[in-house]
Amino acid sequence: MKKYARLAIILGIIAxxxxxxxxxxxxxxxxxxxxxxxxxxxERQQELMTYSTLLMAIIVIPVFILTFxxxxxxxxxxxxxxxxxxxxxxxxxxxxxxxxxxxxxxLLSFVAWRSSHELDPYKPxxxxxxxxxxxxxxxQWKWLFIYPDQHIASVNYMPVPVNTxxxxxxxxxxxxxxxWIPQLGGQVYAMSGMSTKLHLLANQTGDFRGSSANxxxxxxxxxxxxxxxxxxxxxxxxxxxxxxxxxLTMEQYDSLAKPSTLKDPTTYSLPATSDAxxxxxxxxxxxxxx
Amino acid sequence: xxGRLTLDALPKDLVTIGGAATxxxxxxxxxxxxxxxxxxGWLWREWITSLDPKxxxxxxxxxxxxxxxxxxxxxxxxxxxQALATTGYGPLDSDTFQQIFSAHGTIMIxxxxxxxxxxxxxxxxxxxxxxxxxxxxxxxxxxxxxxxxGMALVNISxxxxxxxxxxxxxxxxxxxxxxxxxxxxxYWIWTLQIAGIGSxxxxxxxxxxxxxxxxxxxxxxxMPLFIWSVLGSLVLIIFxxxxxxxxxxxxxxxxxxGMHFFTSTFGGNPMMYINLIWAWGHPxxxxxxxxxxxxYSEIVATFSRKRLFGYTSMVxxxxxxxxxxxxxxxxxxxxxxxxxxxxxxxxxxTMIIAVPTGVKVFNWLFTMYRGRVRFTTPMLWFLGFVVTxTIGGAAxxxxxxxxADFQIxxxxxxxxxFHTMIIGGVxxxxxxxxxxxxxxxxxxxxxxxxxxxxxxxxxxxxxxxFTPLYILGLMGATRRLDHYDPSMGxxxxxxxxxxxxxxxxxxxxxxxxxxxxxxxxxxxLRDTTGGDPWDGRTLEWATATPPPVYxxxxxxxxxxxxxxxxxxxxxxxxxxxxxxxxxLPKNSPIPIIIAVGAIMVGFGLVWYMWWxxxxxxxxxVVALIVRLSDENTEYTLTAAEIQHLEARSKRSQYx
Numbered sequence: 039m040k041k042y043a044r045l046a047i048i049l050g051i052i053a054x055x056x057x058x059x060x061x062x063x064x065x066x067x068x069x070x071x072x073x074x075x076x077x078x079x080x081e082r083q084q085e086l087m088t089y090s091t092l093l094m095a096i097i098v099i100p101v102f103i104l105t106f107x108x109x110x111x112x113x114x115x116x117x118x119x120x121x122x123x124x125x126x127x128x129x130x131x132x133x134x135x136x137x138x139x140x141x142x143x144x145l146l147s148f149v150a151w152r153s154s155h156e157l158d159p160y161k162p163x164x165x166x167x168x169x170x171x172x173x174x175x176x177x178q179w180k181w182l183f184i185y186p187d188q189h190i191a192s193v194n195y196m197p198v199p200v201n202t203x204x205x206x207x208x209x210x211x212x213x214x215x216x217x218w219i220p221q222l223g224g225q226v227y228a229m230s231g232m233s234t235k236l237h238l239l240a241n242q243t244g245d246f247r248g249s250s251a252n253x254x255x256x257x258x259x260x261x262x263x264x265x266x267x268x269x270x271x272x273x274x275x276x277x278x279x280x281x282x283x284x285x286l287t288m289e290q291y292d293s294l295a296k297p298s299t300l301k302d303p304t305t306y307s308l309p310a311t312s313d314a315x316x317x318x319x320x321x322x323x324x325x326x327x328x
Numbered sequence: 329x330x331g332r333l334t335l336d337a338l339p340k341d342l343v344t345i346g347g348a349a350t351x352x353x354x355x356x357x358x359x360x361x362x363x364x365x366x367x368x369g370w371l372w373r374e375w376i377t378s379l380d381p382k383x384x385x386x387x388x389x390x391x392x393x394x395x396x397x398x399x400x401x402x403x404x405x406x407x408x409x410q411a412l413a414t415t416g417y418g419p420l421d422s423d424t425f426q427q428i429f430s431a432h433g434t435i436m437i438x439x440x441x442x443x444x445x446x447x448x449x450x451x452x453x454x455x456x457x458x459x460x461x462x463x464x465x466x467x468x469x470x471x472x473x474x475x476x477x478g479m480a481l482v483n484i485s486x487x488x489x490x491x492x493x494x495x496x497x498x499x500x501x502x503x504x505x506x507x508x509x510x511x512x513x514x515y516w517i518w519t520l521q522i523a524g525i526g527s528x529x530x531x532x533x534x535x536x537x538x539x540x541x542x543x544x545x546x547x548x549x550x551m552p553l554f555i556w557s558v559l560g561s562l563v564l565i566i567f568x569x570x571x572x573x574x575x576x577x578x579x580x581x582x583x584x585x586g587m588h589f590f591t592s593t594f595g596g597n598p599m600m601y602i603n604l605i606w607a608w609g610h611p612x613x614x615x616x617x618x619x620x621x622x623x624y625s626e627i628v629a630t631f632s633r634k635r636l637f638g639y640t641s642m643v644x645x646x647x648x649x650x651x652x653x654x655x656x657x658x659x660x661x662x663x664x665x666x667x668x669x670x671x672x673x674x675x676x677x678t679m680i681i682a683v684p685t686g687v688k689v690f691n692w693l694f695t696m697y698r699g700r701v702r703f704t705t706p707m708l709w710f711l712g713f714v715v716t717x718t719i720g721g722a723a724x725x726x727x728x729x730x731x732a733d734f735q736i737x738x739x740x741x742x743x744x745x746f747h748t749m750i751i752g753g754v755x756x757x758x759x760x761x762x763x764x765x766x767x768x769x770x771x772x773x774x775x776x777x778x779x780x781x782x783x784x785x786x787x788x789x790x791x792x793x794f795t796p797l798y799i800l801g802l803m804g805a806t807r808r809l810d811h812y813d814p815s816m817g818x819x820x821x822x823x824x825x826x827x828x829x830x831x832x833x834x835x836x837x838x839x840x841x842x843x844x845x846x847x848x849x850x851x852x853l854r855d856t857t858g859g860d861p862w863d864g865r866t867l868e869w870a871t872a873t874p875p876p877v878y879x880x881x882x883x884x885x886x887x888x889x890x891x892x893x894x895x896x897x898x899x900x901x902x903x904x905x906x907x908x909x910x911x912l913p914k915n916s917p918i919p920i921i922i923a924v925g926a927i928m929v930g931f932g933l934v935w936y937m938w939w940x941x942x943x944x945x946x947x948x949v950v951a952l953i954v955r956l957s958d959e960n961t962e963y964t965l966t967a968a969e970i971q972h973l974e975a976r977s978k979r980s981q982y983x
Binding site for chain 2: 042043046049050053054057061064065068069070071072073080082083084086087090091094095097098101102104105106108109112113114119120121122123124125126127128131132135136139140143146147149150151153154155156157158159160161213214216218220221223224225226227229230231234235247249250251252253254255256257258259262323
């Protein structure tokens with residue numbers, strides 16, 4: 039029986055090390071979005087996660103060492119180890135382990151408090167560049183992005199200029215969704231009848247995947263979009279190219295809002311009659327419904 | 329007559345037909361087997377009508393085990409779908425996939441984890457406090473049968489109609505009529521309402537039992553730590569379950585009566601639901617984990633042959649966790665936009681829970697210090713728990729930092745985190761408890777080798793299944809996706825996770841084999857110590873094995889913690905052998921009659937068969953009136969009868 043136990047332990051340790059190595063290899067060769075930020079908010083969030091993890095390692099690693107150290111040292115077969123069956127506590131020791139995790143948590147609390155305020159999604163990103171306003175509406179099962187100043191509406195495709203603060207207001211014309219672009223920063227819920235806010239900034243160009251993080255019905259898995267960060271000139275060119283696009287009239291919107299999934303992103307121009315589209319969608323849940 | 333029930337309600341897709349057919353065949357098989365063995369009378373007398381908490385505990389255990397198999401089957405399908413989704417060979421369509429993960433969550437929490445802790449409470453609480461029964465034995469049986477009704481309704485939904493597809497907590501507005509017009513959400517509501525009432529009754533019952541029925545001498549600070557942790561869990565049940573009942577009640581009013589508590593229109597507010605459901609849901613997590621903590625406390629002390637380290641700080645830690653668990657619910661939705669102050673407050677509250685939890689871990693570790701540690705199966709589950717729980721706890725603290733949570737909320741990282749806590753914490757605790765207390769109730773041990781095989785399969789399977797999920801979450805994979813683009817590079821991780829579940833399945837296979845083999849070899853595995861196979865410390869070992877219906881022929885005195893241990897040390901039996909008559913509750917068919925009524929209410933409301941719901945309600949009311957007017961519900965064993973029973977039983981000489 040002993041032999042089996044030892045074999046099992048050795049196999050377990052080998053498997054564990056193998057798993058850690060494999061995981062590390064995998065993470066270094068693949069795009070781990072949250073750990074590979076392309077925007078300033080995501081960068082700060084990634085640093086925050088790394089920092090918190092290291093702080094916790096101060097507790098976690100000693101716990102692992104203590105667990106196996108003590109269990110092995112005081113195994114029944116080891117008659118050399120001291121045996122004190124009546125030992126039932128120690129004021130000093132217990133104080134230490136109320137205090138040390140306590141201190142770590144106090145430190146982390148400061149981190150949590152400060153970062154919650156600094157990285158509050160509602161807090162505008164200040165800078166020299168004028169922010170770009172984007173109104174986001176989650177539909178069944180697609181994302182509609184309205185650029186009110188550019189008079190553009192785009193479905194499942196969100197071009198943004200690099201190094202420009204992005205000022206999102208988010209609502210839903212569907213069950214609750216969550217608006218998330220991992221490489222640019224954390225998510226906020228999209229809820230009908232109200233507006234939530236999010237501020238992001240992409241500091242590199244590239245295509246970043248966005249999705250809904252909250253289940254919203256049958257086509258939920260297809261609620262993906264591309265956030266394309268591009269140079270300002272390219273963004274301007276895109277804006278110019280949409281003047282001839284199909285207009286998103288209110289009728290057009292109503293048919294778009296019907297439950298369906300969409301394979302190819304579409305871009306619309308926003309006629310003056312649809313200027314208040316976002317507010318209309320928010321308001322339609324505020325009064326007596328539809 | 330049939331409300332909205334038509335033949336369309338029968339399953340149509342192959343996976344559901346397969347699942348439903350398996351269930352029907354298994355049921356018919358069991359019925360035939362019982363008929364063939366002529367065991368119906370025995371089943372009725374010894375189990376179905378029994379008010380003995382030990383019997384009821386075993387029935388909880390049976391339900392939880394069967395549901396664990398169902399939940400595992402669901403998990404396998406989910407893993408298969410996600411591993412194969414990009415190839416086009418995934419076995420499930422979106423709707424079925426969503427129903428399955430909703431059912432998986434509901435079943436695993438309400439019928440496996442809750443079932444396991446109620447099994448433990450029923451089997452262990454009276455024995456460990458030196459009591460003969462629970463405070464309200466009839467109510468206890470009603471609790472179990474309502475729990476069984478909930479379980480039945482979930483499984484009926486597989487055969488007739490559908491289950492809900494909005495996730496295990498069914499957030500509105502998705503779960504409102506507008507978006508989920510089918511019967512799925514109604515099945516879910518009435519399943520939880522009926523089982524939830526059972527849970528609340530159990531909460532009151534066991535709370536009263538612990539407060540009022542302890543052995544002479546057992547003051548609060550002399551209770552075994554398991555009892556303290558169960559007490560914490562019961563306080564949470566008593567305060568949290570009414571919130572669940574009220575919340576589901578309002579959702580059902582929305583759906584049945586066209587009200588607007590949580591709709592997105594007419595002034596309804598889905599955010600209110602999300603707050604309320606987590607005001608129950610977060611305490612629920614601790615309702616599950618606290619009893620598991622208690623199990624570990626008993627096991628570590630016993631298998632280190634040493635007193636538990638830091639008893640008083642353990643009690644305070646439990647009290648702190650109990651209180652704090654009501655102050656953290658908002659961390660389930662930092663992403664709702666509550667503002668930095670609110671988020672930071674709830675984040676910090678959440679982190680603070682890590683302190684008492686950490687204290688408990690250190691106290692367990694130092695219980696082994698200067699002890700004589702035996703690496704038995706229960707102890708392995710404990711060590712596995714320390715590893716997984718510490719990792720999961722660290723992931724939890726990470727998610728308590730609101731801006732960090734924004735990046736992992738609702739991703740597979742979150743899914744991995746709570747599986748780490750519930751599998752590594754609650755389930756490992758239940759398995760540890762099972763192998764630790766099994767000999768007490770059967771008189772023979774479980775085979776250790778097979779138990780260890782099961783442990784290693786579970787632990788390694790768990791690591792293989794959930795490490796990929798942590799990584800996937802960081803890669804941006806959200807939970808509940810039935811398909812994803814192959815270019816994401818996620819597929820290999822999903823395949824590895826699937827292999828992990830297969831390893832876990834192997835572990836379950838070993839557990840089934842272990843029980844079967846141990847029953848077969850029960851003569852060789854017989855406990856020869858007279859009811860104290862592990863050198864136990866607490867009162868449950870101080871009675872005959874298997875325990876008689878009255879638990880203790882003479883109530884033991886508990887003047888210290890670990891009274892049985894000290895009885896052995898001092899070589900003096902805990903109780904005299906002067907027998908006195910014992911009064912016990914008679915069997916009653918009323919609880920199962922109430923269950924029949926309750927299932928009619930549930931099924932009737934799901935399908936709008938109002939006559940059936942009303943008839944069911946009448947059955948419940950009439951059954952209760954009959955019971956309450958019956959004054960002849962107890963019987964008495966005379967001293968001579970007890971002497972006779974005791975002469976035939978096996979027990980430790982110090983009992």
